[in-house]
Amino acid sequence: MGNKLVGYGSYLPTRVMTNADFERLMDTTDQWIVERTGIRARHFADENETVADMATNAARAALKKANLTIDDIDMVIVATTTPELDFPSVAVQVTGMLGATKNIPAFDVRGACTGFIYALHCARGFFTAGIHERIMIIGAEKMSRFIDMTDRSTAVLFGDGAGALIFERSTSSYSGIIDTVVMADGKKFGMLHGSPDHKIIMNGPETYKMAVMLMPDAARYIMEHAGITQDDIDWIVPHQANIRIVQSCAARLGFPMDKILVTVDKHANTSGASGALALAYAFDNNIIKHGQLVLYPAFGSGLTWGATLIRV
Ligand code: ACO
Numbered sequence: 001m002g003n004k005l006v007g008y009g010s011y012l013p014t015r016v017m018t019n020a021d022f023e024r025l026m027d028t029t030d031q032w033i034v035e036r037t038g039i040r041a042r043h044f045a046d047e048n049e050t051v052a053d054m055a056t057n058a059a060r061a062a063l064k065k066a067n068l069t070i071d072d073i074d075m076v077i078v079a080t081t082t083p084e085l086d087f088p089s090v091a092v093q094v095t096g097m098l099g100a101t102k103n104i105p106a107f108d109v110r111g112a113c114t115g116f117i118y119a120l121h122c123a124r125g126f127f128t129a130g131i132h133e134r135i136m137i138i139g140a141e142k143m144s145r146f147i148d149m150t151d152r153s154t155a156v157l158f159g160d161g162a163g164a165l166i167f168e169r170s171t172s173s174y175s176g177i178i179d180t181v182v183m184a185d186g187k188k189f190g191m192l193h194g195s196p197d198h199k200i201i202m203n204g205p206e207t208y209k210m211a212v213m214l215m216p217d218a219a220r221y222i223m224e225h226a227g228i229t230q231d232d233i234d235w236i237v238p239h240q241a242n243i244r245i246v247q248s249c250a251a252r253l254g255f256p257m258d259k260i261l262v263t264v265d266k267h268a269n270t271s272g273a274s275g276a277l278a279l280a281y282a283f284d285n286n287i288i289k290h291g292q293l294v295l296y297p298a299f300g301s302g303l304t305w306g307a308t309l310i311r312v
Helices: 019-025 030-037 051-066 090-097 112-129 186-191 204-226 243-253 271-284
Strands: 002-011 015-018 041-044 075-079 106-109 134-142 160-170 176-184 192-194 200-202 293-300 304-311
Touching: 002 051, 002 112, 002 176, 002 271, 015 019, 019 030, 030 243, 041 160, 051 090, 051 134, 051 160, 051 271, 075 090, 075 112, 090 106, 090 134, 106 112, 112 134, 112 160, 112 176, 112 271, 112 293, 112 304, 134 271, 160 176, 160 271, 176 204, 186 192, 186 204, 204 243, 204 293, 204 304, 271 293
Parallel strands: 075 106, 075 134
Antiparallel strands: 002 160, 015 041, 134 160, 176 304, 192 200, 293 304
């Protein structure tokens, strides 16, 4: 039992924070940020704008693209690590905000920067089991809530936003979410985590080293598992953490940079929203085209890492 992509959407808060804005707030420079991370701007949600608001906006855009309403969807999964409320889940809030009249399963997954791949992994399982018809997967994060403005080494790295994809059951096993792999290693907890007072605690150089090892590993694993080679891949859409990580992963895999989608310059690291936001950007700008095969590897706090293959 396969699936296919039938809609996508994204939402970025209107407030754009440039590197120049950070220069005014802390001891940093546009040059340092661009050279070390490739980031030029990021979007920050307003104080009252919640993860659920952003997720709902992305979901609404995806439903419109697919010419569907929330009542055509029979499961909502949200990847988020930054919800304001411990309960209920953001996914449940989204169904309410979209005015669902049917009762459907809705839940969040917490996989940090790998969260969207964890959500796709769940969706693939449900399609394979044949128990759902149409699943909406949303990545939504308000990373700005966790930013410690006294820590210049993490403050400049993150942004807010949301992206949504809708898949529906199909007889083809070569479309939509074709394969997924997800991993976790809790022994590396200390390298990158949130603190009880909502701050990002990160060992940057260690995180960098693990990212450039594990994302290519996941990419190689999934190609082997799916029985394909690099020549079959049209695009790599890596988790948008920073440009040096992206370039290093591309080099390790032997992929030219013109096959790698880069949006980190515009969005910064939006954690679980990164892949869906990047895909929506690429579809909107006719960069990734219908029928192409996309490999999306990610890595994040946990440690968690993984990859997915999607024929769009
Ligand atoms: N502006 C100016 N200087 C800075 C800034 C800043 N914003 N931040 C750090 N520095 C300084 C440091 O204080 C240090 O100064 P010192 O040598 O006088 O002590 C110097 O820059 C170098 O610091 P490093 O941490 O060694 O810099 P590095 O080259 O490793 O780059 C970075 C830091 C960009 C964080 C890098 O380690 C990295 O990319 N790590 C991966 C982190 C990441 O992407 N995390 C996201 C979450 S996980 C994920 O999504 C994959």
